Every structure is written in C-alpha cells, then in structure tokens.
Amino acid sequence: MANSDKILEEITSSEYKYGFTSNIDTDILPPGLNEETVRFISAKKGEPEFMLEYRLKAFRHWQTMKEPHWAHLRYPEIDYQSISYYAAPKKQKVLNSLDEVDPELLRTFDKLGISLQEQMRLSGVAVDAVIDSVSVKTTFKEKLSELGIIFCSFSEAVKEHPDLVKKYMGSVVPPGDNYFAALNAAVFSDGSFCYIPKGVRCPMELSTYFRINSAGTGQFERTLIVADEGAYVSYLEGCTAPMRDENQLHAAVVEIVALKDAEVKYSTVQNWYPGNKEGKGGIYNFVTKRGICLGNNSKISWTQVETGSAITWKYPSVILKGDHSVGEFYSIAVTNNMQQADTGTKMTHIGKHTKSTIISKGISAGKSNNSYRGLVRVNKGATGARNFSQCDSLLMGDRCGAHTFPYIEVNDKSAMVEHEATTSKIGEDQIFYCNQRGIDTEKAIGLIVNGYCREVLNKLPMEFAVEAQKLLAVSLEGSVG
Amino acid sequence: MLEIKDLKVSVEGKQILKGLTLTVNKGEVHAIMGPNGAGKSTLASVIAGREDYEVESGSITFNGKDMLALSPDERAKEGMFLAFQYPIEIPGVTTINFLKTAVNEIRAYKGQEPMEAKEFLTRLKEKQKLVQIETNLTGRALNEGFSGGEKKRNEIFQMAMLDPQLAVLDETDSGLDIDALRIVAQGVNSLRSKKNAFLVITHYQRLLEYIVPDFVHVLYDGRIVKSGKKELALELESKGYDWIKKEFSEIPA
Numbered sequence: 001m002a003n004s005d006k007i008l009e010e011i012t013s014s015e016y017k018y019g020f021t022s023n024i025d026t027d028i029l030p031p032g033l034n035e036e037t038v039r040f041i042s043a044k045k046g047e048p049e050f051m052l053e054y055r056l057k058a059f060r061h062w063q064t065m066k067e068p069h070w071a072h073l074r075y076p077e078i079d080y081q082s083i084s085y086y087a088a089p090k091k092q093k094v095l096n097s098l099d100e101v102d103p104e105l106l107r108t109f110d111k112l113g114i115s116l117q118e119q120m121r122l123s124g125v126a127v128d129a130v131i132d133s134v135s136v137k138t139t140f141k142e143k144l145s146e147l148g149i150i151f152c153s154f155s156e157a158v159k160e161h162p163d164l165v166k167k168y169m170g171s172v173v174p175p176g177d178n179y180f181a182a183l184n185a186a187v188f189s190d191g192s193f194c195y196i197p198k199g200v201r202c203p204m205e206l207s208t209y210f211r212i213n214s215a216g217t218g219q220f221e222r223t224l225i226v227a228d229e230g231a232y233v234s235y236l237e238g239c240t241a242p243m244r245d246e247n248q249l250h251a252a253v254v255e256i257v258a259l260k261d262a263e264v265k266y267s268t269v270q271n272w273y274p275g276n277k278e279g280k281g282g283i284y285n286f287v288t289k290r291g292i293c294l295g296n297n298s299k300i301s302w303t304q305v306e307t308g309s310a311i312t313w314k315y316p317s318v319i320l321k322g323d324h325s326v327g328e329f330y331s332i333a334v335t336n337n338m339q340q341a342d343t344g345t346k347m348t349h350i351g352k353h354t355k356s357t358i359i360s361k362g363i364s365a366g367k368s369n370n371s372y373r374g375l376v377r378v379n380k381g382a383t384g385a386r387n388f389s390q391c392d393s394l395l396m397g398d399r400c401g402a403h404t405f406p407y408i409e410v411n412d413k414s415a416m417v418e419h420e421a422t423t424s425k426i427g428e429d430q431i432f433y434c435n436q437r438g439i440d441t442e443k444a445i446g447l448i449v450n451g452y453c454r455e456v457l458n459k460l461p462m463e464f465a466v467e468a469q470k471l472l473a474v475s476l477e478g479s480v481g
Numbered sequence: 482m483l484e485i486k487d488l489k490v491s492v493e494g495k496q497i498l499k500g501l502t503l504t505v506n507k508g509e510v511h512a513i514m515g516p517n518g519a520g521k522s523t524l525a526s527v528i529a530g531r532e533d534y535e536v537e538s539g540s541i542t543f544n545g546k547d548m549l550a551l552s553p554d555e556r557a558k559e560g561m562f563l564a565f566q567y568p569i570e571i572p573g574v575t576t577i578n579f580l581k582t583a584v585n586e587i588r589a590y591k592g593q594e595p596m597e598a599k600e601f602l603t604r605l606k607e608k609q610k611l612v613q614i615e616t617n618l619t620g621r622a623l624n625e626g627f628s629g630g631e632k633k634r635n636e637i638f639q640m641a642m643l644d645p646q647l648a649v650l651d652e653t654d655s656g657l658d659i660d661a662l663r664i665v666a667q668g669v670n671s672l673r674s675k676k677n678a679f680l681v682i683t684h685y686q687r688l689l690e691y692i693v694p695d696f697v698h699v700l701y702d703g704r705i706v707k708s709g710k711k712e713l714a715l716e717l718e719s720k721g722y723d724w725i726k727k728e729f730s731e732i733p734a
C-alpha cells in the first residue's frame with residue numbers, strides 16, 4: 001500500500017519533476033526575451049556552465065537572424081517579445097471522473113479507440129488505475145538500464161551525462177542552423193535524451209514509456225538520440241489523442257546520430273490543436289528534425305503522420321555521411337479547414353553508395369494548403385548514390401491546395417535520382433461505390449484515405465498504425481458532402 | 482419485395498425515366514432490356530440512390546420501406562446490391578479489407594456483432610470458388626489493375642459475400658468474353674433462391690441464355706413498354722430494337 005501510494009504520488013506530481021530547487025521565487029517569467037531570460041532559464045534548471053554558454057551563444061546568434069519566410073505559409077507576424085519563455089508547468093485541474101470532461105473530446109477519444117485508462121490520463125482525471133502504467137514504466141526502466149540504455153529527460157542528461165550531451169548536442173543541428181533552431185537552443189525547456197550503447201538492440205519501442213511522460217511537454221522541446229555502433233532503436237513521439245496547448249508557438253529540435261552499423265527509426269504522430277474552422281487559434285509548429293548517418297552502413301528512418309497544428313513547418317532530414325548508409329522519409333500530412341502545412345525532407349548524400357527513399361502523401365481538405373518541399377542533394381564524391389522520391393497529393397473538395405516543391409542537386413555523375421509525383425481527388429464515384437456496399441460516407445473516406453496512405457502506415461509500429469488510421473478518419477471528418 | 486411506381490427521374494434537367502412501374506417479388510429474376518439511352522442505367526442508379534438523379538415523382542419501396550428516404554448506404558444495409566457496370570478502383574484498400582468493413586457495417590445496422598474472423602475467412606474461400614477468383618486477387622487493392630473480366634467477377638464475388646435480398650446487375654455482361662460470362666452467370670445462378678430476387682439489366686439477350694429470367698421487360702424512352710416471359714428476349718434479339726422504337730415512338734409524353 002505504502003509503495004503504491006508512493007508511486008501514485010510520484011506520478012501525480014510528475015509535472016513538477018524538474019525540481020525547483022533554485023532560490024528564485026517566481027515560477028513564471030514575464031513575457032520578453034533577452035539575455036537575462038536565457039540566464040534565468042538556465043539558472044532555474046540548475047544547469048552547468050557549458051549549457052549556459054551554449055544557450056547564450058545561440059541567443060546572440062538568433063538576434064542576428066531573421067525569421068524565414070520562404071515557406072508556402074501565411075500567418076500573422078509572431079511577436080517574440082510577447083511570449084513568456086519560462087513557466088512552471090501548469091498544474092492541471094484534477095477531475096473526479098470522465099463525466100467532467102468535454103464530451104466532444106471523449107467522442108474523439110472513442111473514435112480513436114483510446115483505452116479508458118489512457119483517456120483519463122490525457123484528460124487529467126485522477127484515478128487509481130494509472131498505477132498499472134506505473135508498474136509498466138518501472139519494469140521498462142529496469143530492463144533498459146540493465147542493457148545500458150540511457151533514456152531520460154534532457155535536463156537530467158545535462159546533469160548526469162554531460163560528456164555525451166556535450167559531444168552530440170548541436171552536432172547535427174548547430175545552434176545557428178536556422179532561426180527556430182537557434183531560438184530553441186537558447187530557451188529550450190526540456191525534452192528527451194536517449195543513448196543506445198554499442199551493439200545493443202533496444203528491445204522495445206520507446207513509446208509507451210514516452211507517452212506516459214508526454215503530458216505537459218514543453219513549447220521548446222529538445223530531443224537527442226544517439227545510437228552507438230551496431231545499436232538499434234525505434235522511437236515514437238507524440239500521441240494520436242488531440243493535444244491542447246495554450247502555447248501558440250512551438251519550436252522543437254530533434255537530433256539523431258547513428259554511428260557505424262546503427263539504425264534509428266523515429267516515428268511521429270502530431271495532433272496538436274489545429275485552430276477552429278475559421279482558422280482562429282491553433283499551434284504554430286516550427287520544428288527542426290535532422291539525423292546524421294555518421295558511420296558506414298548506418299540507417300535513419302523518419303516516419304511522420306501530421307494531422308494537427310494551424311501551421312506546420314517541418315523537414316525531417318538525413319545527412320548520409322557514412323558509406324552505404326540509408327536515409328528514409330515516410331510522411332502523411334493532412335490539412336483540413338484553414339490548416340497550412342509546408343513539410344518534406346532533405347537528403348544529403350555525402351558517403352559512397354548511399355541510398356535514400358522519400359514517400360510523401362499529402363491530403364488536403366477544406367480550405368487548407370498542403371505543400372511538399374524536399375531537397376535531394378548528391379555531393380561530389382558520393383559515388384553510386386541513389387534516391388527514389390514519390391510525392392502524392394490527394395485533394396478533397398475544390399477549395400484546398402496541394403503544392404510540390406522538389407529540389408534536386410546532383411554533383412556526381414554516377415548518381416541515380418528518381419522522382420515521381422501524382423495528384424488525385426477522392427472521387428464521388430469511390431464514395432458511392434463504398435456506400436453501395438453498406439459503408440457510410442464518413443467510413444468510406446477513412447477507408448479510401450487509409451488505402452492511399454498504406455505505404456506509409458505500414459512503416460509505423462503496429463499499435464501506433466492502428467490508432468493513426470483512425471486519426472486520419474477523424475481529422476477528415478465532415479470534409480466531404 | 483421491390484415496388485416501383487410511376488417513377489419520374491431527371492438528370493441535369495432532362496427527364497430520363499418518364500413514369501416507370503415495376504414489381505419484383507421474392508424468388509424472381511427480372512430482366513430489363515432496352516436500347517441505348519432508354520434509361521436502363523438510370524434505373525439502376527436511382528434504385529441504389531446515386532446523387533445527381535432527381536426523382537420528380539413516384540416511389541420506390543423495398544419490403545414496404547420508402548427507399549427514396551434512405552441514403553445509399555442505408556439502402557445497401559437494407560439488403561440491396563448493385564453490381565456496377567464500371568466497377569470503381571480503390572487503391573491501397575484490399576478487397577478483403579473492403580468486404581470485411583462492408584459485412585460488418587451491414588451486421589451492425591442489423592444489431593449484430595462483427596463476424597468472427599474464422600467465419601469470414603471460411604465464407605471468403607467458399608464464395609471465391611463460386612466465381613473462380615484467385616486468392617491473390619482478394620489480397621490486392623480493390624479492382625486496381627484488374628482486367629475487365631476480373632472486375633465483373635469481383636462484383637459477383639462481393640454480391641455473394643454480402644448476400645443481398647435484391648441484386649441489381651447493371652450490364653454485367655458488357656465487356657465479358659464467353660468464358661467469363663459463363664462464370665459470372667454460374668455465380669448468379671448458384672445464389673438464386675426463394676428468398677432473394679435479381680434485376681438483370683442488359684442490352685443483349687446473350688446473358689439471359691445463362692441467367693434465365695422469369696420476366697422480361699422492355700424499357701424504352703423511360704418507360705416499360707412491354708413485359709413478358711423469357712421468350713420476349715428472343716423476340717427482341719431476332720427483331721432488334723427498331724421494332725420497339727417503331728411501335729412506341731408515337732406515345733405522347
């Protein structure tokens with residue numbers, strides 16, 4: 001009993017796990033961004049000197065930069081001085097039962113097939129059943145540490161594993177890489193750190209664990225994954241359940257390093273609040289995700305299902321440095337109503353006989369705009385580099401837009417680069433055909449869209465794929481007829 | 482079972498069906514024949530509930546229920562099936578997955594639990610044989626890259642799986658070679674029972690050699706102008722549609 005109480009206590013108070021031990025009394029910083037803000041955040045988190053210097057360097061660089069506007073996106077100017085860059089995670093109002101939760105939210109949970117227990121956790125209902133997840137979590141943690149796998153919050157890693165952090169942080173996405181990455185480097189709140197030692201295959205998807213910890217993830221998240229020689233890990237980020245967040249601007253950074261013979265699979269489901277039908281509210285999601293295949297025969301795969309956010313600006317990329325290394329990008333991006341997405345990838349071939357595959361499926365509905373933007377670059381000396389790209393767009397209705405911006409730069413004569421693209425519409429005929437077999441229009445759209453996305457959905461881990469399929473249907477609800 | 486009364490239907494302002502009346506009882510096979518443009522496919526589409534067809538007046542009832550008040554999927558759930566003249570391709574969706582969804586949606590409508598996987602697969606195998614559909618075909622994306630004959634056989638296969646009370650076959654014979662025609666007809670014949678009925682829409686008498694109808698109706702200019710037994714089909718074949726055109730073109734609208 002005492003033990004379970006302790007676990008419960010730990011879980012319910014986990015929003016405060018960052019440990020406010022510093023002697024600064026305030027937990028919320030007034031809006032504004034200057035050097036003091038950066039120092040405050042670092043001090044608040046009790047960071048070592050190197051981290052503060054890193055942040056300050058990034059901040060000074062950020063000040064010299066301009067917000068990029070090359071993407072096919074329209075949004076009002078962001079006032080960076082009106083944002084508060086540090087707030088202690090808000091304690092969610094604890095509800096007594098699901099009856100107190102917004103019925104609309106519950107309806108969506110049901111459609112996504114999210115378990116009752118998970119529903120409660122996501123909507124902040126206090127419940128004993130959560131203890132089950134706790135025990136699962138504890139077992140996971142034990143098993144992982146036996147194998148020497150480090151999986152912890154970024155803040156913890158900074159303190160516990162400073163050498164690894166120092167060595168790899170910013171090695172893939174340098175602090176000055178782009179405007180949003182620089183901003184993140186200066187003010188990042190927290191995130192995850194994962195290190196898989198030499199020759200270790202992580203025996204589980206780092207997913208369930210992550211989902212347990214995902215509630216209350218910050219606005220400026222930072223993730224670093226390092227797979228040492230011959231290591232393997234499959235990492236899942238996000239959640240299919242609708243995520244509401246008060247913060248409008250999100251600027252995350254994810255870095256992946258794969259050493260010789262290592263493989264990292266990174267899957268994302270992003271379902272942030274997209275704003276209302278008129279386009280009011282909604283998250284602006286400006287993310288920098290990049291991996292480097294540093295060693296020979298290494299492999300990095302990005303798989304993403306993007307259905308949320310008002311604005312999505314995201315290009316998970318791979319630098320293929322090691323010989324025979326492989327980069328993959330599988331993407332489904334759905335936009336509905338007034339949503340805008342500009343997403344794609346960059347594959348940079350440096351090593352010999354490197355291979356990359358890009359499969360992008362865009363779905364636009366309502367008055368939304370969906371763009372694929374991709375760059376395949378083959379450097380001189382990347383002998384025998386190969387790329388295959390396929391970019392498909394599906395339009396629903398006649399007021400949305402689908403755009404494709406593929407860039408190809410080939411500087412080695414031995415390279416083979418293929419690009420295929422299609423644009424199609426969901427046909428009334430297809431829907432009627434399904435209807436005639438007893439399938440209603442809503443389900444028919446789900447079926448057709450899932451068929452269209454099958455190549456990408458197949459790349460997701462099983463349990464995630466099932467939820468993602470349902471999510472696609474829910475995201476497109478009411479977009480036809 | 483199916484009762485159509487004085488049905489008038491227009492498409493984009495043009496009247497196609499001009500007062501069609503037809504009754505189909507359980508256990509019967511009715512053939513609708515007629516020249517191009519007579520309104521055969523319009524009839525099939527209206528029964529199934531396709532949009533773009535405006536019902537001006539008249540009624541369609543099925544087991545006493547007003548079909549015109551129901552959506553296409555509800556009509557299907559009530560036990561109506563349309564074998565399409567041009568079956569639609571749905572990329573990425575396997576025939577199995579599609580049928581599983583359809584079967585269970587219909588069951589849910591009737592308040593039944595989803596079909597057990599084992600039962601579903603047994604049924605799948607059994608019905609596959611009926612129309613000689615290879616297993617790999619059901620695992621492929623629905624109708625995608627299928628030949629014309631494969632698509633038509635797939636329609637009959639789906640019909641067999643869904644076991645409708647009323648099946649409307651819209652020119653199922655078009656584009657079929659003689660072997661495929663025989664397979665399709667055998668499939669239909671083996672499904673005939675006292676509980677269900679078929680409405681076979683065709684331009685040619687050929688199909689009716691294999692699927693022998695109880696009644697034959699001639700559709701011309703939006704109306705059924707002649708009804709009879711199976712012999713009527715032969716008469717039409719020998720005399721051609723000009724005979725009908727001559728006889729009935731004088732009818733005032």
